[in-house]
Amino acid sequence: MSEQKRRPxxxxxxxxxxxxAVVSEDVSLGVKLKNDQVYAGGNLSPELRWDGFPPETKSFAVTCFDPDAPTGSGFWHWVLFDIPATVTELPTGAGSGDMKGLPEGAVHARNDYGSRDFGGAAPPPGDGPHRYVFTVYAVDQEKLGPDADASPAVVGFHLRFHALARAQLIGEYEASAAD
Known part of the structure; x- marks a missing residue:
C-alpha cells in the first residue's frame, strides 16, 4: 500500500x-484476515479476548474500521457498545448471524453497510491491501449514551470522552483484481 493511501x-x-491487551484466534497484527471475516466469505465477527484494562472500567465497546476504504471517510464494519464490564471475550460470530454469544445488554449501532451487526472485509478488487482496525475500548460508564440508531460518528464522539483505555488489533485484507 502506498504511503499516500495510508490514512489515520x-x-x-x-x-x-x-x-x-486484546488477542484473537481469528485476527493477527498485519496478517491477512481469514475468509470467515470477509463479507463474501463467512462474514463472521472475529473471536476477541482482552485483559489488563483499568479496574474502574464499567463497560466495553468494540469497533472495526477500515481507514483505507475509498470513501474519503473510511468504512465502519462494526460498532458494538454497552458490553458489560464482566465480559472479556466475544466468541467468533457473536456480532453476526444469529448473534449467539453476544452479551445481554450490548448494543449494535448501524455499520456502514446499513445493518446492525458485523460486516466483513470487502475492499474493491485491485484497490490494494486495506487495514481492518479492531478496537476494544474500556469505558467509564455502564451505558455509553447513544442507542442502536446512532451513527458510528456519534458513538465515536461519546467514546472520545468516555474511553479509559484502548486495545487494538489490525488485520489486513486485499481483493485481487481477478477476484
Whole structure:
C-alpha cells in the first residue's frame, strides 16, 4: 500500500489513553484476515479476548474500521457498545448471524453497510491491501449514551470522552483484481 493511501486510524484524533491487551484466534497484527471475516466469505465477527484494562472500567465497546476504504471517510464494519464490564471475550460470530454469544445488554449501532451487526472485509478488487482496525475500548460508564440508531460518528464522539483505555488489533485484507 502506498504511503499516500495510508490514512489515520479513528482514534488518532482522540486523547491519548492507556492501552491494554486484546488477542484473537481469528485476527493477527498485519496478517491477512481469514475468509470467515470477509463479507463474501463467512462474514463472521472475529473471536476477541482482552485483559489488563483499568479496574474502574464499567463497560466495553468494540469497533472495526477500515481507514483505507475509498470513501474519503473510511468504512465502519462494526460498532458494538454497552458490553458489560464482566465480559472479556466475544466468541467468533457473536456480532453476526444469529448473534449467539453476544452479551445481554450490548448494543449494535448501524455499520456502514446499513445493518446492525458485523460486516466483513470487502475492499474493491485491485484497490490494494486495506487495514481492518479492531478496537476494544474500556469505558467509564455502564451505558455509553447513544442507542442502536446512532451513527458510528456519534458513538465515536461519546467514546472520545468516555474511553479509559484502548486495545487494538489490525488485520489486513486485499481483493485481487481477478477476484
Amino acid at each position: 486510524l479513528p482514534h488518532d484524533f482522540h486523547p491519548q489513553v492507556p492501552s491494554f
